[in-house]
Amino acid sequence: MDITSAPKTATFQMRINPDIKRRVEEIYARQGLSFTDAVNLFIQQSLNMEGLPFLASPENEAYLRAKAVRRLMEEVQRGWDSAEKEGWVSEEAAYRLLGEET
Numbered sequence: 218m219d220i221t222s223a224p225k226t227a228t229f230q231m232r233i234n235p236d237i238k239r240r241v242e243e244i245y246a247r248q249g250l251s252f253t254d255a256v257n258l259f260i261q262q263s264l265n266m267e268g269l270p271f272l273a274s275p276e277n278e279a280y281l282r283a284k285a286v287r288r289l290m291e292e293v294q295r296g297w298d299s300a301e302k303e304g305w306v307s308e309e310a311a312y313r314l315l316g317e318e319t
Contacts, residue, residue, distance in 0.1 A: 220261040229256075 238252070245255045262270035272280045300306075312318065 218264060220257050220264070 241255075242252050245252055248255075250258065259270065271277060274280070306314070
């Protein structure tokens with residue numbers, strides 16, 4: 218389900234310290250988001266991940282870095298396998314495929 222296009226007929230209320238709310242609103246505003254946008258983004262990511270969209274522990278940074286490296290290496294392997302199977306593309310051909318000038 219895409220939260221941006223889903224009908225919005227339910228309400229959600231929460232209590233929060235006013236200073237914390239102000240501070241977090243400033244953080245989200247720097248990203249071009251309202252507090253509501255950020256909560257909706259969190260909810261969408263939770264749906265996408267089928268759980269919390271982050272690891273709730275002090276090791277967040279190391280975990281996320283390892284996960285990113287693992288995903289990068291999987292993508293590199295898929296690219297390598299594709300090139301081996303379908304043939305290599307020259308740098309010039311790659312630029313043409315991307316619609317870029319060399």
